[in-house]
Amino acid sequence: EADIYQTPRYLVIGTGKKITLECSQTMGHDKMYWYQQDPGMELHLIHYSYGVNSTEKGDLSSESTVSRIRTEHFPLTLESARPSHTSQYLCASELAGANTGELFFGEGSRLTVL
Amino acid sequence: AQSVTQLGSHVSVSEGALVLLRCNYSSSVPPYLFWYVQYPNQGLQLLLKYTSAATLVKGINGFEAEFKKSETSFHLTKPSAHMSDAAEYFCAVRLGGSQGNLIFGKGTKLSVKP
Numbered sequence: 171e172a173d174i175y176q177t178p179r180y181l182v183i184g185t186g187k188k189i190t191l192e193c194s195q196t197m198g199h200d201k202m203y204w205y206q207q208d209p210g211m212e213l214h215l216i217h218y219s220y221g222v223n224s225t226e227k228g229d230l231s232s233e234s235t236v237s238r239i240r241t242e243h244f245p246l247t248l249e250s251a252r253p254s255h256t257s258q259y260l261c262a263s264e265l266a267g268a269n270t271g272e273l274f275f276g277e278g279s280r281l282t283v284l
Numbered sequence: 285a286q287s288v289t290q291l292g293s294h295v296s297v298s299e300g301a302l303v304l305l306r307c308n309y310s311s312s313v314p315p316y317l318f319w320y321v322q323y324p325n326q327g328l329q330l331l332l333k334y335t336s337a338a339t340l341v342k343g344i345n346g347f348e349a350e351f352k353k354s355e356t357s358f359h360l361t362k363p364s365a366h367m368s369d370a371a372e373y374f375c376a377v378r379l380g381g382s383q384g385n386l387i388f389g390k391g392t393k394l395s396v397k398p
Contacts, residue, residue: 174327203385210293213328213374213388228385260327271318271335271378273386275327 173197176261176276183251184284191246191279193261200266202244203273206230207258219244220266251283288317288375290389298397303347303362305392307375310356316378317358318386319349323371331373334358345369370396 174195183189193202204217205228215228219238233255234248244263248255258280262273291306309315316335320328332343339351345368349360360373375389 205388210390212390215385215387218385229387262327271316271333271376271386272330273320273328275329277325277327 174261174263174274174276176259176279178279179277180280180282182282182284185250185252187251187283189248189251189281191259191261191281193244193246193276194242195244195263195274196242197263197265197274198241199263199274200241201264202238203262203264204228204234204236204244204246205260205262206232207260207278213260217246251281253283256281256283287387288377288389290373290375290392292392293390294393294395296395296397297365299367300364303360303365303369303394305360305373305375305394307349307358307360307389308356309358309375309377311377317349317351318376318378319343319347319358319360320374320376320388321371322374322391328374331360365394365396367396367398370394 177192200221202219205213207213214230216232217236219225225236234246258278260278261276264273289308318333319331321331322328332341334341334351342348347362372391372393374391376386378384
């Protein structure tokens, strides 16, 4: 069973609030990812990281930011949430160099911005 | 550019019937291909993967997929559906060889009728 955790699972907030979605993994994986998932749409990669102090933007432009100060932790922050940010956010991790294609996903954080 | 197309956003089968979920890819280089499954309110988990070894790939829970280069397809099948197979299934292709990022299709929701 994968050991990757996301909090909160569900969040309803008002426009303009700052939010941080937490993602932690205990597998020692170097690579971590954030995907945005909307019904009937592809999962879109918004951020990824190869390891500590590494962050890259994905193929979908996002107003969110990420940090990677510790291997196990990859939080995503929205400085000023808007209704267009309403979505499900999935965090995933992968052992670098494993060449398996197996990403381990958290259960997701469903964000609703009013 | 690499991408995946999943034909049919929703497939419904009777319990015990054949499951066939379609995936076509476009890739300028030999692809790495994957199927992931997402059960309600959970993250994605790997079902199976093709990485240029055997063209018929067996995965978990009785699923298998066949890589057909001439048809650029990687369809997912299971001989006999079970109620517990009801979930959303995502086909994915790996960019940039074995270390690239995953690109996901839009997903196919499988319903299983008793």
